[in-house]
Amino acid sequence: xxxxxxxDVVDSIDPVSVPRRIALVRPDRRPAVRTTEEKYVMxxxxxxxxxxxxxxxxxxGLALSAIVFDAxxxxxxxxxxxxxxxxxxxYFLGLQELLHYFPPVVAGVLMPLLVVLALVVIPYARIxxxxxxxxxxxxxxxxxxxxxxxxxxxxxxxxFRCWPIVVPTVAVLLAMFAARGGSSSGRVRSVLAKVTLPxxxxxxxxxxxxxxxxxxxxxxxxxxxxxxxxxxxxxF
Amino acid sequence: xxxxxLDSVFRRIRDTGVYRSIVxxxxxxxxRNRSLLVFENLFLHVHPVKVRARTLRFAHTYxxxxxxxxxxxxxxxxxxxxxxxYHPSVPQAYRDMKELEFVVDNGLFLRNxxxxxxxxxxxxxxxxxxRVFFHRAYRPPRQFNWVVGVVLLLVTLLLSYTGYxxxxxxxxxxxxxxxxxxxxxxxxxxxxxxxxxxxxNIVSENALLRFYVLHCVxxxxxxxxxxxxxxxxxxKDGGVQGPPESPTDREEVR
Numbered sequence: 496x497x498x499x500x501x502x503d504v505v506d507s508i509d510p511v512s513v514p515r516r517i518a519l520v521r522p523d524r525r526p527a528v529r530t531t532e533e534k535y536v537m538x539x540x541x542x543x544x545x546x547x548x549x550x551x552x553x554x555x556g557l558a559l560s561a562i563v564f565d566a567x568x569x570x571x572x573x574x575x576x577x578x579x580x581x582x583x584x585x586y587f588l589g590l591q592e593l594l595h596y597f598p599p600v601v602a603g604v605l606m607p608l609l610v611v612l613a614l615v616v617i618p619y620a621r622i623x624x625x626x627x628x629x630x631x632x633x634x635x636x637x638x639x640x641x642x643x644x645x646x647x648x649x650x651x652x653x654x655f656r657c658w659p660i661v662v663p664t665v666a667v668l669l670a671m672f673a674a675r676g677g678s679s680s681g682r683v684r685s686v687l688a689k690v691t692l693p694x695x696x697x698x699x700x701x702x703x704x705x706x707x708x709x710x711x712x713x714x715x716x717x718x719x720x721x722x723x724x725x726x727x728x729x730x731f
Numbered sequence: 732x733x734x735x736x737l738d739s740v741f742r743r744i745r746d747t748g749v750y751r752s753i754v755x756x757x758x759x760x761x762x763r764n765r766s767l768l769v770f771e772n773l774f775l776h777v778h779p780v781k782v783r784a785r786t787l788r789f790a791h792t793y794x795x796x797x798x799x800x801x802x803x804x805x806x807x808x809x810x811x812x813x814x815x816x817y818h819p820s821v822p823q824a825y826r827d828m829k830e831l832e833f834v835v836d837n838g839l840f841l842r843n844x845x846x847x848x849x850x851x852x853x854x855x856x857x858x859x860x861x862r863v864f865f866h867r868a869y870r871p872p873r874q875f876n877w878v879v880g881v882v883l884l885l886v887t888l889l890l891s892y893t894g895y896x897x898x899x900x901x902x903x904x905x906x907x908x909x910x911x912x913x914x915x916x917x918x919x920x921x922x923x924x925x926x927x928x929x930x931x932n933i934v935s936e937n938a939l940l941r942f943y944v945l946h947c948v949x950x951x952x953x954x955x956x957x958x959x960x961x962x963x964x965x966x967k968d969g970g971v972q973g974p975p976e977s978p979t980d981r982e983e984v985r
Contacts, residue, residue, distance in 0.1 A: 534784040539765045542782050543775065549794050553801035557851065561843035568832070571825040572904030574933065581905035583913075584895050586853050586888060591909060603913030604921070614881045617864070618874035697864050 579717045588711030589704050595719050596657040610700075617693075626691040630675045637692075638675065645671075659706050667699045777966050791973035795859035799887075800962075802852035803954065809845040810947070817897070819943035821936045824899040849891050856887050868972035876964040879957055886954050893946035896939060907942070908934050 502521070507513035536542075583591050593602035617623050628634070645668040652660040674687035690698075713729060716722030744750055745758060756767035766780040785791060816835055817827050831838030860880060863869060869877035896907045911934065915925045930937030965971060 535781040536784045536787070537762060537765045538778045538780055538782050539759055539768045539775075541784075541787060542778060543769075545787060546797065549797050550801045550804070553798055553851075554805060557802070557805055557844050557848050558840075560847045561840050564843065564847070565839060566843045566846040567900075567902055568828050568898060569901040571822055572899045572901055572934075574904070576901070578901055578905055581909050583906050583909045584892060585850075586891065587910055587913075590913065594913065599913060599916035600918065604917040611881065611885070614860075615878055618869040618871075618877045623867075624870055694865060697861070701861060 580715055580719055582711070582715070585708065585712050588715075589707035592659065592707045592711035592715070593657070596652075596655045623693045626693050628689050629671065629692050629695060630688060635675070638672075641671070659710050660703050663702045663706050664699065667695065667702065671695050777962050779966065779970065782970060786971050786973060788973075792971050793858075793862055795855055795862050796971075799852050799855040799859055800958070802848045802855060803958070805848045806845060806852065807951070809841050809848065810951075812841055813845060814947060819897070819940050821899060821939060824897060824939060828898045828900065845894075849894060853887055853891050856884050860884060863972075866972065866974045872968050873964075873972065876961060876968065879961045879964065883954070883957050883961060886950060886957060890946060890950045890954065893942040893950060896934070896942045897946065899939060904934055907938070 505513050582588060590602060590607060593606060596602070597606070629637070645664070649661055649664050649668070652664065670687060671690075674684060674690065713724035714721055716727055742758075755771060756764045759765045759768050769775045769778055769780050813831070816831055816838065818824060828842070831842050835841075863877065863880065892907070892910065896903045911925050911929060914928070915921045917924065926932065928938070928941065929935070930941050
C-alpha cells in the first residue's frame with residue numbers, strides 16, 4: 496500500500512483531452528473486487544437435457560392420467576334446468592364460497608380486484624424488499640399494532656360469520672405470536688422466528704385461498720349447504 | 732470402409748452439405764460446438780451458453796415454471812387437434828363431445844389430456860408464483876417480470892375459464908353462468924362488460940362463439956407474447972433466481 500502513486504487531478508472543460516471521470520479512487524482505499532467462486536456448467540447438455548426430461552415426465556404424467564380419468568361430460572346445456580348447486584370451475588370456487596358470506600359486489604369484484612392489485616404492487620412495496628425476520632431487533636415493538644390489525648381482521652370476518660377465513664386467520668396469528676422470541680427454543684419455533692412480515696401475509700393469503708377453494712369444491716352441496724365430499728360426486 | 736456403425740452413419744449425415752446448411756456447427760462434442768448449439772438456435776438462445784451450476788438443483792426452482800410451460804405446449808398440441816373436430820355452435824358443440832368420445836380415434840384421450848393439462852397448468856402457475864414469492868425472486872431487477880407473471884396467471888385463468896364453456900354441457904353452461912353473474916355486479920361497467928363478453932344477456936350461442944375465439948385465438952396469442960417477454964426477461968435479469976443466497980462470493984480488497 497505504500498507504493499500507491501499520488502492522485503493526479505487535471506481540471507479542464509475540454510471533454511476530449513480530459514474525459515470526465517465518474518469515480519475517483521483515493522490512493523488509500525482500493526476498490527473492492529468481487530470474486531465469485533460460482534461453478535458454471537455448459538447449458539448443453541446439462542440444462543437442455545433436464546428440460547427435455549421434465550417435458551417428457553409432464554407428458555407421461557398427463558397421458559397416464561388421461562388414460563385413467565375421463566374428463567367430465569354431463570347432459571347438454573339446458574338454461575331451463577339449473578343444477579343445484581351450480582358451481583364455477585374449481586379455481587373460482589374460493590370466490591363463490593365468499594359469495595356465501597358477502598354481497599356479490601364484495602366477493603365477486605372488490606376482493607379479487609384487491610388480490611390482483613396486492614399481487615402487482617409486491618415488488619414495488621419497500622417492506623417486501625427490506626423486511627427481516629418479524630420479531631428480530633426492534634420488531635418486538637410491532638406486537639401491539641400487529642395484534643390490533645390481526646384482531647380487526649378477525650372481527651371483520653367474524654361479523655360476516657365467515658368462519659373459513661376466521662379460523663385460518665386466528666391460526667396464522669397464533670403461529671406468528673408463538674414465533675416471538677422463539678429463535679432460542681425448539682426447531683419449529685426457531686424456523687417460524689425467521690419468517691418476515693410479507694411472508695406471514697402471503698402464507699395467510701395462500702392458506703385462506705386454499706381453505707375456501709377446498710370447501711367450495713368438496714364440501715358444498717344443494718343450496719350451498721355443507722355436505723361431506725363422499726356424499727356427492729365432484730365435477731372438474 | 733466395411734464397418735458400418737450407427738456412429739459412422741450419424742457422422743456421414745452430419746458431414747453432408749444439406750445437413751451443414753441447416754445446422755452449421757458439427758457434433759456437440761466440444762465446448763465450442765455446445766456453445767454454438769445454444770446460441771445459433773432460435774429456440775435455445777433464450778439460454779446463455781453457460782449456466783450457474785446451482786440453478787440446476789431441484790430445490791432452486793422446483794421446475795414449476797417449466798411444468799407450467801410444458802403444460803402450455805401440451806395444451807397447444809392437443810388443442811389444435813381438438814379444433815379439427817369441433818364446431819362452436821349449438822347444439823353441434825355438445826354432439827362433437829360425443830363424437831370425440833365414441834367416433835374419433837383417441838378422441839376421448841385427447842380431450843382428457845387437454846383438460847388435465849389445463850388444470851395442472853393453473854395449479855403449477857399458482858405454485859410457481861408462491862415459489863417466486865417465498866424465494867423473494869421478485870426483487871430488483873426482476874420487479875416488472877413479477878408483474879408480467881401476474882398478468883400471465885390471469886391469462887391462464889381466462890384461458891381455462893373460456894375453455895370451460897366449450898363442451899356445452901350442464902357443467903360448462905352453469906359454471907360460466909355463475910362466473911359471469913359475479914362479473915355483472917361490478918359497478919358501472921359490470922353489465923356492459925358481461926354483455927360484451929357473452930354477446931347477449933345470457934350464456935347463449937353467441938357466448939359460445941366469443942369464448943371459442945377468445946380461447947383459440949386471442950388468449951393464446953396473448954399468452955405467447957407475454958410468455959416470450961417473461962422468459963426473455965429471466966435471461967436478461969441473470970437467469971432463474973432461487974432461494975435468497977447468503978453472500979458466498981467474497982468481497983476481496985486487492
